[in-house]
Amino acid sequence: MTDQNIRVRFAPSPTGYLHIGGARTALYNWLFAKQNNGTFLLRIEDTDVERSTDDSVQAILDGLRWLGLDWDEGPASQSENRPHHQEAARALLESGRAYKCFCTQEELQQKRLEAEKEKKSYGYDRTCRRLSPEEVASREEQGLPYVIRFKVPDPSLGDTLDSDGAESVMFEDTVYGTVEKRLEDIEDFVVVRSDGLPLYLLSNAVDDIRDGITHVIRGQDGLGNTPRQILIYRALGEPLPVFAHMNLTLDPKRAKISKRKHGEVVTVGFYRERGFLPWALCNFLLLLGWSTEDNREIVTREEAIREFTLARAGRANSVFDYRKDDPKFFTDPKAIAINAEYIRTMNIEELGELVAPELEGAGLWDPAYETERRDWYLHTVDLIRARYHTLKDFPELGRPYFSEEFTIEPKALKKNLQKDARLKEWLPELADRMESVEPFTLESTEAALREFSEEREVKAGLIINAVRAAITGQLAGAGLFDILVTFGPTSTANRLRKAALLL
């Protein structure tokens, strides 16, 4: 199964931040490379000078690194290969597979409008393809600008694609199956602009050839380009790579997603900032158009590498059901569910390492968590993780666990602390009682508290909920005695007394 020669690439254009669609494309390529022990290369398609930015390149690299989608070669810049693209264009011209076209953009625009008016399809009418060598020479002498167009074989002129006389471009897409495009439906497309800059269709193919790409795995929007690129490969006498197009990810209104239209929520950076685990995001993205054979939802990195198959990729587009301004979900609920699942089930030490920088960022980190308080730290993270959805929940919702500086939530105050006026007296009394509990364990604290509530002739629940509110400031949380043991007698007593002051 292992093929050392497999080479794939992710070739984003740096015109915006890395968005989840791009990340998914990168992920599929990466998985495929890893699975086959192949090479994953990163190529930045920066030939659109006007729209490409360095910030964007940086954001893409950062995003990929954060996701853990490491590349084996690159990042290379497409613009560096421009001489090769131009060389390829020259070769096409020389072999008669391309020609110079002197039609102006205005003329073409005019023809396009006319065709539109008559509700006819428009394709370049090949005016310049019929120019004699002398006519071409004379126009060049006049210094007229020209573009280079690819000469699409014209069956009506007796041109065929190959010796078989095929009148259409055919290829086998790994996910979409046999794709056929008639030559007559392909216009003589431009490969080099009048200012001498090669266009994407050409550059991309030439780069893939030079990079020795064996499998082109990209979004379905590339499917329409493929026949033309195949024509280029053939004209250049190069073997074809395997093409595999993956379904697109659409927004809830079923439109293509873009940073411009949807904002941060579609960028990878957003998920990093909101406390997603890199692999949890990948796991979510992975399932947007692919499934394991047994339809598992939680797929580890190793499992994904082992089980990934392009053949199981879906053909129908999928919807990224992100939410905005939703009180409960800040993105696709499923993405959050997967993230939460990892948080509550992953190895606690690994989680501890991911939570650490979050606490640090919030000024809640104690260096002792790495040394003598490490057990306490991991125990505490373990105690609270079941109800958290993102890493951000640890410094935010988890603040009372890591700091004496926290606020009592109004709801907790009202519902659990002000419920019974006698709590103002009881809390300090209970504080005294707790300080004398020795040893301070799950069982002993519970016994002490229950005894206390029996003496006061109230239900233990009343006291328990009040104590939780006093100690954590929150309505909901872990089991109370776990909390008590976590905080220890001193902090417990302090917090109880402090809360009583608010009553």
Place this chain on the structure above:
RNA sequence: GGUCCCAUCGUCCAGCGGCCUAGGAUUCUGGCCUCUCACGCCAGCGACACGGGUUCGAGUCCCGUUGGGACCGCCA
């Protein structure tokens, strides 16, 4: 407008002619557990776009309709 792709619960997926009175995940609802919330467990709501064929039998194959999407640039 032309060419092409796609079509199962709200969303993500399973299904590759009989195992489907359509399964899982997520969301939502109810219950159990219980000191609260969450977790966990149980239950419920919820879909084969429509119409024709083919077949003993169709979610699964074919055609059409409808709907959605992509591509059709001197953008990538």
